[in-house]
Amino acid sequence: MPQQHVTPEGPDPIDSTDPDELRAEILRLRDLSIGMTSHAEVLGERLADLQTRNEQLDSAVNELNDLNQALHVELGRSPLIRIARAVARRLKLR
Amino acid sequence: MRLLHVVSSPADGSPCDQNCQGAAIDLSNSGRLSEIGERAILDALTQRRDADAVYGDIEISGVVERRAAWSPTRLLAEPGACLPLAVRCTTLAELGCTATDPALVLRLVEHDSLVLHVPAVLSRHPQPPECADVADINSHLAEIGIAATAVEGDQAGRFRLVPDPSEQPPVSIIIPTAGKSLGEAATDPNAARGDELAVERCLERIAATGRPNLEVILIVGEEYQGDPERIASAGLPIRLERRPPGEFNFSAACNQGILAARNELVLLLNDDTELDPGAVDAMAVHFGDPSIGGVGALLRYPDGTIQHAGMIMDNAHPLHPFVGWSIEDSQRYGGTVARDVISVTGACFMSRRSLLLALGAMSTHFPLSFNDVDLCLKIRRSGHRVIVEPAATLVHRESFSRVAEIFDWEWDRWIDRWGEVPDPWYHPDYRRPDDPENLRLNADHLEPTDPRDHCDPRDTTIKGHLHRPRISHHLT
Numbered sequence: 001m002p003q004q005h006v007t008p009e010g011p012d013p014i015d016s017t018d019p020d021e022l023r024a025e026i027l028r029l030r031d032l033s034i035g036m037t038s039h040a041e042v043l044g045e046r047l048a049d050l051q052t053r054n055e056q057l058d059s060a061v062n063e064l065n066d067l068n069q070a071l072h073v074e075l076g077r078s079p080l081i082r083i084a085r086a087v088a089r090r091l092k093l094r
Numbered sequence: 095m096r097l098l099h100v101v102s103s104p105a106d107g108s109p110c111d112q113n114c115q116g117a118a119i120d121l122s123n124s125g126r127l128s129e130i131g132e133r134a135i136l137d138a139l140t141q142r143r144d145a146d147a148v149y150g151d152i153e154i155s156g157v158v159e160r161r162a163a164w165s166p167t168r169l170l171a172e173p174g175a176c177l178p179l180a181v182r183c184t185t186l187a188e189l190g191c192t193a194t195d196p197a198l199v200l201r202l203v204e205h206d207s208l209v210l211h212v213p214a215v216l217s218r219h220p221q222p223p224e225c226a227d228v229a230d231i232n233s234h235l236a237e238i239g240i241a242a243t244a245v246e247g248d249q250a251g252r253f254r255l256v257p258d259p260s261e262q263p264p265v266s267i268i269i270p271t272a273g274k275s276l277g278e279a280a281t282d283p284n285a286a287r288g289d290e291l292a293v294e295r296c297l298e299r300i301a302a303t304g305r306p307n308l309e310v311i312l313i314v315g316e317e318y319q320g321d322p323e324r325i326a327s328a329g330l331p332i333r334l335e336r337r338p339p340g341e342f343n344f345s346a347a348c349n350q351g352i353l354a355a356r357n358e359l360v361l362l363l364n365d366d367t368e369l370d371p372g373a374v375d376a377m378a379v380h381f382g383d384p385s386i387g388g389v390g391a392l393l394r395y396p397d398g399t400i401q402h403a404g405m406i407m408d409n410a411h412p413l414h415p416f417v418g419w420s421i422e423d424s425q426r427y428g429g430t431v432a433r434d435v436i437s438v439t440g441a442c443f444m445s446r447r448s449l450l451l452a453l454g455a456m457s458t459h460f461p462l463s464f465n466d467v468d469l470c471l472k473i474r475r476s477g478h479r480v481i482v483e484p485a486a487t488l489v490h491r492e493s494f495s496r497v498a499e500i501f502d503w504e505w506d507r508w509i510d511r512w513g514e515v516p517d518p519w520y521h522p523d524y525r526r527p528d529d530p531e532n533l534r535l536n537a538d539h540l541e542p543t544d545p546r547d548h549c550d551p552r553d554t555t556i557k558g559h560l561h562r563p564r565i566s567h568h569l570t
Contacts, residue, residue, distance in 0.1 A: 021338075023353050024346065031454025034472050035511045038558045042513035045560040 098132050098180065101193050114183035117147075118193035121178060124220050128153070130547060131216040135180045138210050138551035146185040146207035148551060149176040150216030151521075152223075160542065163211045163518030163554050165434035166203040167380070167481045170235070170244065172252050172431050173199060174225035176209070178217055197230040204237050213522050214547035228253060239382040248430055254485055255432070257372075257379040263359055264307040265374055265444070267300065268351030269293065270337075270344060271365035273318040292491070293365040294325055301329045303371045311354050313337055313347040345456035345465045348440070352455050355447050362456075364441040367393070368489040376486035377444040380432075387478025388445045388470055390438020391486035392421070392430075400424060401492050404435035404482035405467065407517035408526050410509060410561045412437055412467040415540060421484075427540045432483045434554070436474070436517045440466030441490050449478060463500045464508045471512060474556040514561040522548045 013025040075081055097116025102125075117139055121127070131150070138148040152159050161176065162168070168175050176199060186193060189201045202209055226234075231244040231253055241261040244253040271293040293312070300310065310330050314322045315337035322334055335354050337347055348362050359378055363369070377389040393402040400416040403424060407413070416424045424430060440456070443466060450456075453472045456465045470480045523542035 020350070020353070024349060027349050027353075027451065027454045028458055029454070030452070031457045031459065031472075034454060034475070035457065035459060038471075038475070039511050042510070042558045042560060045513065045558075049560055 098135055099183070099193070100127070117180045117182050118186060119178050119180040119217075120193045120223070121217060121219075122194060122224065125178060125217055125223065126219075127217050128215050130214060130549065134212050134214060134216055134547075134549045137549065138212055139180070139182065142208070142210060142551060142553075144208055145182075145210045145551070145553075146205070147179050147181040147202060148210040148212060149179045150212040150214055152178075153215050153218040154222055155220060158215055158545070160213070160521040160523055161211060162433070162521065163552055164209040165481075165519065165554075166385070167479070168428075168431060168433035169199055169203060169226075170231060170240075170432060171247060171254060172428070173231060174222055174251050175428075176211070177223040177225055179209070196224050197226045197234070200226055200230060200234040204234065208553060210551035210553055211518070212549055212551050214549055222251060225251065239384070240379055241382050242379045248425055252431065255376070255379060257375040259375075261379070261382075262305060262307050262375060263378055263381070264309070264357040265359045265361055265378055266309045266311060266351075266355035266357040266447070267361045267363050267374075268311045268313065268348060268355065269296065269363050269365050270313040270347035270351070271318065271322075272342070273314065273320050273322065274365075275319070291320065291325065296363070296365050296367055296369075297325060297330060297332070299368040299370075303369060303374065305374050307357075308374070309333070309356060311335055311351045313351050315339075315342060315347070317342065341461075343458055343461040344440075345458045345461055348465075349455045349458070352447060352450050358447050360445060360447045360450065362440055362443045362445075364490065366491040367442060369442075370487045370489075373442075373486040373488055374444075376483050380481060380483060381444075381446065385477075385479050386481060387449055387473035387476065388438065388443060388480040389486075390435070390444075390480070390482040391442045391488055392482070392484040393439065393441060393488055393490040393492075394421075396489055396491060400429065401490050402439045402441070403429045403484055404433070405437040405439065405470075406520040406524075407436050407467075407515055408520065408524075409564050410512070410514040411526070412464070413526065414439075430484045432481060432485065433519070434479055435482050435519055436480070436515070436556070437467040437470035438480060438482050440469065441492075442486075442488055443469075445473070449473065449476065452476070459507060459511070460504065463504045468508075468511070471515060471556055474554075509561050511558070513558040515556055515558055516552075518552050518554045 013021050016022055097114070099116055099118040100121050101118055102122050117135065119135070134150065135148050139145060151161050164176065179199060181193060181198065185207065189205055191198050191201050228244050228246070235242055235244060241258040242255040243258070245256055247254045274292055276290045276292050276295060297310065300308065308330065310332045312322065312332060313335050316339055333354065335350055337350065352360055359381060361374065373391060377391060380386045380389050390404060392400065395401050400419050400421060402414050403416045405412050406415050416429045419429070421430060453476060457468050460468055473480055523545050524540055
């Protein structure tokens, strides 16, 4: 993959005294600027997409919590649990 | 919006006053709206309050014609391409036109109107709607600044432009070349002389066109096989530009030529091409229209079949329709009609030097592939149009000088920068086969596999979206 970015150690073409090199660098920076705008749009959509998925996951987690609570309530009402609790209470009274 | 006036003769062409908030559509000669036609038109104009007009697909004698988004250039060649058109009554009043005026579409272009396309059948007709004639188009050409005359085209209702021979603007032709010989193209049946350089043949053909006002800039690097000074005297005003040492970057080489060019119109040309006479003028004539930012041509393989006639974008893949087709076969799908497209190939691409410099010219981020498509998208985003002019023809020994391969890092950069750009001129009913082995066999995309109505109106805005790949991205 060709090197695209100026490394801290390497020479920065913007310091060049060669007009051709400078003009080429100006073109590169103009292109980079347009590319970044477009990239930002794509990222914006990806972010919105991730937020939507996040909200969907949040909503699924909430649904699971509700189900879990309902299950606990249901378990509390079951005859076996009620008998077990009654036995435990009587044992404590002794 | 609630009101759609359906008019059917010039007598009822002005059904309302300029304060009417409705729209009017001409359904002369027994045309009628489809079941969804009225609702789709009114919904489109309600959703997009900035739109002046809307049109859709059309059924003529039981045959559905699927249409592309708004293309002012297509109207020069095929003025019926977006009829019937529902136009806001307020716009009609501004233009001083009636809904039955055959030249209404051309007035909308001159007015720089926003016209939407609904990719669904909105009306049915026993015969094609009446459209602008050659006189209308010629007065329109004068209005928009194109120095050409319209004449009858290859089919009824189609026209082609004949550039004014007295108007031949100066053009700089930029040719990056490695000086490879034609003999290296083993499949080339026309390579009579194996030691002849591709660039020599290319220059011969340019000289043979006899077109004045040309400047040729050859970009040569250290990989050049032979003595470039030898070809710099091919009977043309040729300038040699030496590429800086280092790995070959096609974009950087083109940019070097663009910077060196002395003319406002520049033609980027591959060295393995052979221009036909008239190709330069056929492209250059469009630049009389200030909205034009890039013009491509029709490229043929040496066997005469189509290699390029404009590009389409499908699921982020830039593709060439009509590959391997005969030019005659492509007529049915408008392959021979000048029209707006999302992109054209950089193998033969004309543009304005000032515009290219303002946009950073060819992106060195894409040294080999995608640089032409990227440039076209940048031009589109700048508010200019990119068109293909099939009257400009040439032979191209595609990628004879390099292996046609797209690397993963190139694809990653492409998706990173643009994501998925929906192509407004590619009908949503058309889809390439979801077969990674057949990506190059993309000539059959123009038959719908699963036709359905898409009622969302579309304009010609170019915007990057998140890419959701359908299949493997490898272009094998």
